[in-house]
Amino acid sequence: MPSHPVLLPPRHYLNDGFGVKSWLLTRDHKRIALLYLAAVTVFFFIGGAFAVLIRLELATPAGDLVTDDTYNKLFTMHGVMLVFFFLIPGIPAVLGNFLVPLMIGAKDLAFPKINLASWYIFVIGGTFTMYAVVTGGLDTGWTFYTPFSTMSSTSAVVPAAIGIFITGFSSILTGLNFIVTIHRMRAPGLTWFRLPLFIWSHYAASLIMVLGTPVVAVTIVLVAADRIFSFGIFDPNRGGDPVLFQHLFWFYSHPAVYIMILPAMGVISELVAAFCRKQIFGYTFVAFASLGIAVLGFLVWGHHMFVAGQSVYAALIFSFLSFLVAIPSAVKVFNWTATMYKGSISWDTPMLYAIGFIGLFTVGGLTGLFLAAVGLDVHVTDTYFIVAHFHYIMVGGTIMAYLGGLHYWWPKISGRMYNELAAKVGAVIIFFGFNLTFFPQFILGYLGMPRRYHAYPPEFQVLNVLSSAGASILGVGYLIPMVYLAWSLRYGKIVGANPWGAVGLEWTTTSPPPTENFAEAPVVTWDAYDYPTQVEGHVV
Amino acid sequence: MWSGTPLFPVSASTMAPRVDALYFFLVGLTAFFSLLIGSLIVYYAVRFRRRAPDAIGARIEGGAVLEITWTVVPLVIVMGIFVWGASVFFAMSRPPDDALNVYVVGKQWMWKFQHLSGVREINELHVPVGRPVKLVMTSEDVIHDVFVPGFRVKADVIPGRYTQIWFEPTRTGRYHLFCAEYCGTRHSGMVGEVIVMEPDEFQAWVAGGRAEGSLASEGAKLFRDLACNTCHRPVAQGRGPVLEGLFGRTVTLEGGGTAVVDEAYIREAIVDPGARVAQGFRPVMPTYQGIVTEDGLLQLIEYVKSLRDEDRR
Known part of the structure; x- marks a missing residue:
């Protein structure tokens, strides 16, 4: 580490043009990543605000804070905002956009204009959905189940459906851009098995985005058409089938869970390697586990419908396949753990998030086994057990990885370091707030408290109060990084190209990188995470 | 504060202990692996913490034996859970x-129960202890879901078709009945109770119920009122099939194929008669969609079930 003061490079992507136009018309993947960062942060806090109101209402058994219709809109909009506008785009569109070209030694994504277009599509879709929120709201649940959404709901289903339909195209285009870029634009010498695992997991997630998203787009058009033109596709009185919707919806929306978690797993692989200064144990197994998850993920949608009148044998097949998809996830967890053995482990903030992720994802994944076991799923599905389970995966998994990744690459993005103490405190608060919020919900679920309940029997109150208390801690936890990251943009210590001493092409260029990413086109002669040959130091 | 706070649901059906056993096994498994992974990562993070700023981790690329072990061992475990579940x-x-049959109709936002004896209830279901009970369920509007946590049973209640669950209560008492599929404004108000009684108390309760007539006799009345008997006659020359003794049989269909005459088939034959016509008949029956309520359909089905072969003339 140099002892003389480090200066920002004279020329980098942040000072390459100023003013609104230089941002809104940019084709630089790094600036587009920051545009996404701004957009998803807004949606994250809107979705989070709905959660605050939900937990406040549930602090007492009676439905006394808001009306039942308002409550139904709150949990619907909480889900819609955070699933479609934060969790699905979050890691790929922000970190993926910023890092895919940097990690493979490319100047930009394959289609920079399409990349910018996908951001505009995303914002237009989000605006449409927000329009639905303010003009009557949406009360169908984020799952839009028919025939409630087509025949019964009086809320703004069509505008929200259009918003989600539009947003889907942003996801398809991003996925397409990543696939082409990863195939065609790798630096000389960067073979498939030298790629960082972040790239492998983004590749797998991109496949799902491209293949799955059109299905949900079609499904949501059918819902809108059924409402506007009364086709009766999902209306049993006219020969339609309401359960058909669930098949179509989950055919995308289950793989969508893997769009949320695969990039998160990619981030964790990077964090574990960097903060153990060590190769990922079983690199090829971890890489192929991503593809295995992407493929198997398309075959398990029926496990959302074990109690929805599907045949006993269909349920068994979906149960079997759901157990299979658990295996590649378990393989990843074991490999991350094994990577730590004889590592050189630092306790920097990103590593705290990575350790938090591994723990919470393990609990989230194992509780998934309860739901795959069909005879047990009957009791716990549609209760708070499932709410707790998927929050362990999506909040404990995806959001922890997102924050860990944001901290790890923050010096690359901004050229500056945040306050380490504030960051550590924030990470610990988030971890405890998270567990206090969602662990009691497992118990509530097995007791039988159904999800989406505005009012509940009084014997469930203590556990609900604990959960609400946890949520307020978690809410504070999420505000802390906002403060110190914003602060660091101006006052943070300037760091050099590679403040963590990490291996990876993104760390070979300046922080922040120049618009064209690399002064000279890199040539790769080493494997991913090859610490002994790529950084100076002594092996422990 | 904790005195009124249960941490585990009552176990009140023959199915509950079986579900709970699997649950406890999985809780144990989850605890074991979470603690294993959790303590390993914490132990490694401390034991192998970075001691010098330029220290690099040991060169370990992986090992096929370990990879195969931690693929195969979890696979065997989850296949065991699969079979158990x-x-x-x-x-x-x-x-x-x-099983004692009870018909259930869900609608926004109430539960209607009809016993075969003709006794009807709303948001309350009385059943005897120690006797299997089968619920045959449908919805008048959107999808609902009958969920009785104390019995560990749940199933969606879907418009346009029948679904069923069964349970055998093992102890008397009052148990929560929840709607577990989101159904609109008063979803969380679509709740009720299952009241499990001693068999003799249950008999007394049934006798005290003000039933207008059994479900089948109500169905017979409806059958006459709708003039179904002009075509469905107990003699073979009618325009429609003879219904006596029909329930439970397998019939051959016009255009090939067969169908088992169950509740769902009879329902379909009334609301969508052209869908699966029995062989030897023409599709002349008009639809009764919207003319017969879901409750009425259940009465008609029960009437058809009550018609025996020996009633033929």
């Missing part, structure tokens, strides 16, 4: 033949 589900899916 499937066997519990099979038991849940097969109601005993001697």
Whole structure:
């Protein structure tokens, strides 16, 4: 580490043009990543605000804070905002956009204009959905189940459906851009098995985005058409089938869970390697586990419908396949753990998030086994057990990885370091707030408290109060990084190209990188995470 | 504060202990692996913490034996859980033949129960202890879901078709009945109670119920009022099939194929008669969609079930 003061490079992507136009018309993947960062942060806090109101209402058994219709809109909009506008785009569109070209030694994504277009599509879709929120709201649940959404709901289903339909195209285009870029634009010498695992997991997630998203787009058009033109596709009185919707919806929306978690797993692989200064144990197994998850993920949608009148044998097949998809996830967890053995482990903030992720994802994944076991799923599905389970995966998994990744690459993005103490405190608060919020919900679920309940029997109150208390801690936890990251943009210590001493092409260029990413086109002669040959130091 | 706070649900049906056993096994498994992974990562993070700023981790690329072990061992474990979960589900899916039938109609936002004796209830279901009960369920509007946590049973209640669950209560008492599929404004108000009684108390309760007539006799009345008997006559020359003794048989269909005459088939034959016409008949029956209520359909089905071969003339 140099002892003389480090200066920002004279020329980098942040000072390459100023003013609104230089941002809104940019084709630089790094600036587009920051545009996404701004957009998803807004949606994250809107979705989070709905959660605050939900937990406040549930602090007492009676439905006394808001009306039942308002409550139904709150949990619907909480889900819609955070699933479609934060969790699905979050890691790929922000970190993926910023890092895919940097990690493979490319100047930009394959289609920079399409990349910018996908951001505009995303914002237009989000605006449409927000329009639905303010003009009557949406009360169908984020799952839009028919025939409630087509025949019964009086809320703004069509505008929200259009918003989600539009947003889907942003996801398809991003996925397409990543696939082409990863195939065609790798630096000389960067073979498939030298790629960082972040790239492998983004590749797998991109496949799902491209293949799955059109299905949900079609499904949501059918819902809108059924409402506007009364086709009766999902209306049993006219020969339609309401359960058909669930098949179509989950055919995308289950793989969508893997769009949320695969990039998160990619981030964790990077964090574990960097903060153990060590190769990922079983690199090829971890890489192929991503593809295995992407493929198997398309075959398990029926496990959302074990109690929805599907045949006993269909349920068994979906149960079997759901157990299979658990295996590649378990393989990843074991490999991350094994990577730590004889590592050189630092306790920097990103590593705290990575350790938090591994723990919470393990609990989230194992509780998934309860739901795959069909005879047990009957009791716990549609209760708070499932709410707790998927929050362990999506909040404990995806959001922890997102924050860990944001901290790890923050010096690359901004050229500056945040306050380490504030960051550590924030990470610990988030971890405890998270567990206090969602662990009691497992118990509530097995007791039988159904999800989406505005009012509940009084014997469930203590556990609900604990959960609400946890949520307020978690809410504070999420505000802390906002403060110190914003602060660091101006006052943070300037760091050099590679403040963590990490291996990876993104760390070979300046922080922040120049618009064209690399002064000279890199040539790769080493494997991913090859610490002994790529950084100076002594092996422990 | 904790005195009124249960941490585990009451176990009140023959199915509950079977579900709970699987649950406890999985809780144990989750605890074991979470603690294993959790303590390993914490131990490694401390034991192998970075001691010098330029220290690099040991060069370990992986090992095929370990990879195969931690692929195969979890695979074997989850296949065991799969079989266990499937066997519990099979038991849940097969109601005993001697089960007491109760019909359930869900609508926004109430539950209607009809006993075969003709007794009707709203948001309350009385059943005897120690006797299997089968619920045959449908909805008048959107999808609902009958969920009785104390019995560990749940199934969606879907418009346009019949679904069923069964349970055998093992102890008397009052148990929560929840709607577990989101159904609109008063979803969380679509709740009720299952009241499990001693058999003799249950008999007294049934006798005290103000039934207008059994479900089948109500169905017979409806059958006459709708003039179904002009075509469905107990002699073979009618325009429609003879219904006496029909329930439970397998019929050959016009255009090939067969159908088992069960509740769902009879329902379909009334609301969508052209869908599966019995061989030898023409599709002349008009639809009764919207003319007969879901309650009425259940009465008609029960009437058809009550018609025996020996009633033929």
